[in-house]
Amino acid sequence: MDEINSLMQGFSVAMTLPNLGFMLVGLLLGILIGVLPGLGGANGVAILLPLTFSMNPTSAIIMLSCIYWGALFGGAITSILFNIPGEPWSVATTFDGYPLAQQGRAAEALTAAFTSSFVGALFAVLAITFLAPLLARFALKFGPAEFFAVQMLTFCSFIGMSKEPPMKTLAAMMLGFALAAVGMDSVTGQLRMTFGFPVLLKGFDFLIAVIGLFGIGEILLTMEEGLAFKGKSAKINFRIVWQTWKELIRHWRTFLRSVLIGCWMGITPGGATPASFMSYGMARRAAKDKDSFGKGNIEGVIAPEPAAHAAGTSALLPMLTLGIPGSPTAAVLLGGLLIWGLQPGPLLFVEQKDFVWGLIASMYLGNIVGLIVVLTTVPWWAAILRIPFAVIAPVIIFICAVGAYTVHSSIFDVIMMLVFGVFGYFFKKLRYPLAPLVLALVLGDMAESSFRQSMLLSQGEIGIFYSNWLVGGLMALSIFLLLVPMWAGLKSMLRRREAGAHLGR
């Protein structure tokens, strides 16, 4: 068992005192980010990324990934106590979590949410431990055409699985690619779309886009909704935890289903949010007492949480092995790898063993420590949310501006952040999805270079994309995923026409 040995080695990397310290700092910051509106996993990590430029990459990724786990945990606190999802993936948790809190069972709901998140993450990390090395070994044989096919698959499945209108998904994605193309072309050295402005030479940094789209955009949206935080309070003691745990074991079926959905949605870039909704829906369909859902059924908390956490965690699997992130936050972490000088992809498992296995080991540790931290510090975080929005909003704007500035010490970036923020507001309101935009911005250069390399190999023959079973299969799957929404759209159009015909008669 090579994996076990490597994992043990990883633990010895992650268990050093400084790394444990970074883990704790990351978790606390992450919960804070998850609790506050306008600061989510993706832009929280983006803002803190510049602070890690000088750190050792292993410590840096441990801290940043712990911010991610913390944000995943933190989202549940606001959902249950305040009926405000701190993160999009905890929307489904509010359905039953808040009613439970209203009935005075907040502690129970929180314990259930945290524990089930933890279980979800644990299974996803197990999947990463054993699947990632296999996938990486397999991917070592990939040529540029195969990589482009995998990237194609990622983007097509976005269009296919997105709940947003497919044309808007496509537009958002292409905008990401277009922004990624701005600046100097790395192959020919030619300038593209700079129009004589020297600030555009380096192109648009995805960190700025993430901070603007998710941070400023979210604050503007929150402002519009006019949030007043009126929450329930909760204290968790050991007796309640123990009782809830005993009850949770009875729901193992729900756990298993949610974890599987989560892992699948995380590896394919469906993301945590659809995974949580899907598990909630499936749990409701499978339950005997369907009517109790939405009124405070503990299963309504147990179903979405492990799925969201499993999806969030397993999103790192394609990021580490193929260099393709499964979620916006994973995309930001990927950007971090590039900045620290590590090339994500299959070679990472060969060349940077300490880094990869240190990270994987830290996922186990981080989630255990995270569970203990959230269970013991809930009243604290609830108190933070009682700070009025009139204080929180400008402070978050300030933090975003600081984060945008530190990326390149450029004031132009801060201005771009505001522009992205306004766009983010309109995009969110008009249902353009932001995740494909960010992913395209991160992967744009990589996708372009693998496409051009494949074209060079084949001398411009498009046939290279079905030259062997692997590439052909990936491409066929991509096209299939692309056509799914069109098929659904066609069906609903026919149905509408039929209904119209009936009305006409």
Next chain:
Amino acid sequence: MGPGNEAAGLNRRIPEAGVALALLVGGLIVIVDSLRVGIEWADDGPRAGYFPFFIGVLLAFSAAWILLQAVLGWRKETKLFSQWSELRDVRAMLLPTTAFIVAIPFLGLYVPGALLIGFFMHRHGNFGWLTTALTAIAVPVTFFLIFERWFLVPLAKGPVEAWLGF
């Protein structure tokens, strides 16, 4: 959805068409610029516009599609983008933020940050002068300590910081 509804807010079709139009223009810019740098093959492989050209075409196509749908459904659209009162709340955030960012090149990050927090707390929070002033100063000072002292990452500074000797 009578005229009363219209008066209460901004109809969705206007921002819908506006954003689609902006994306369409963006797509056309990408196409034109790709044609400028060349989309065909040179001796050493595809030229710089080869890949972005496709991107531009797809962007323009999807934006045109959305725009077309918005225009075709122009009269039927009854959904609101936002209530006017909600848009006023957004403006209440957006204008001070813009002012804050415009001030950064002249004053650095810290002073405009303090002003932004102070303005907001005073205007929307019903806080006393002392609480407002203390919070507005404490936040940037904390950031100064974390960034400049602990992580040694310098942030933009202006005349006030220079006068204080940093």
